[in-house]
Amino acid sequence: MLEFSILLPAILNGLTIGAIYALIALGLTLIYGVLHIINFAHGSLLMLALYGVFFLHSLFGIDPYLALPVAAVALFGIGYGLQRFIIGRASHGKDENILLVTLGLSVIIENLALYLWRSDTRTIETPYSFEVLDFGVAFIPVPKAVAFVGALLVAALLWLLMTRTDLGRAIRALARERQGARLVGINVEHIFAMSFGIGCACLGVAACLLLPSFYVSPQVGHAFVLVAFTVVVLGGMGSFVGALLGGLIIGVTESLGGLFLGESLGQLGIFLIFIIVLLFRPTGLLGQKA
Secondary structure, three states, X not given: OOOHHHHHHHHHHHHXXXXXXXXXXXXXXXXXXXXXXXXXXXXXXXXXXXXXXXXXXXXXXXXXXXXXXXXXXXXXXXXXXXXXXXXXXXXXXXXXXXXXXXXXXXXXXXXXXXXXXXXXXXXXXXXXXXXXXXXXXXXXXXXXXXXXHHHHHHHHHHHHHHHHOHHHHHHHHHHHOHHHHHHOOOOHHHHHHHHHHHHHHHHHHHHHHHHHHOOXXXXXXXXXXXXXXXXXXXXXXOOHHHHHHHHHHHHHHHXXXXXXXXXXXXXXXXXXXXXXXXXXXXXXXXXXXX
């Protein structure tokens, strides 16, 4: 039987991994959960954000955390433009067309990255990349601790945005009844683009928090996008708190799975938990019935 001194570090490490998953899923839950847009380009946009932060550091010496406002605004602009001028126009509002358009964007972005930057794996080194926090029973890398706190803050900010601002109320109204929202004067196309932009801005924040402890390559989005979709559905589509909770559960499950089954089989537990939760809560942990 494993001792508590071994289990506790695994759980703490899983929470930090889960926070990273939650960061990726927060933007996806806004786009996929609230606006019902299946964004298969989510992982590719994360990859773009990681490359942006990487080049800001390697070319101009800008620390990833200081690059956070730049990355968030840049990804917001990219997301807004994609939805307003490509996805919205090409899809004509049909779900099946949106799926194909975002899938096509993903393929184009990844192949462009392969052409421009090759398939090399790149990392950066900061003064705190290898620093750790001593909690007595476990050592947690500083970048992962920062990502954990960052995920909590981003989830809180998104919750405030959705519940305390006119923009949030417009987004929720649009998610419930598109035609009704249009009739009361809401600019549907603008709100859709704003929502997509905010979801992508979350990826910019996530990239800044990820890069001090992670790598970047043209295929790096694949490592996150499937888990992010799992987190969104597990937490309940459209629920930011659910996405955060789902990410932490997935992270701990993966960490404990790796401890008991080995690193290569650690992710088996993710899908086992996913199936068990949906058997008893088809709408996810904090999802609401339609």
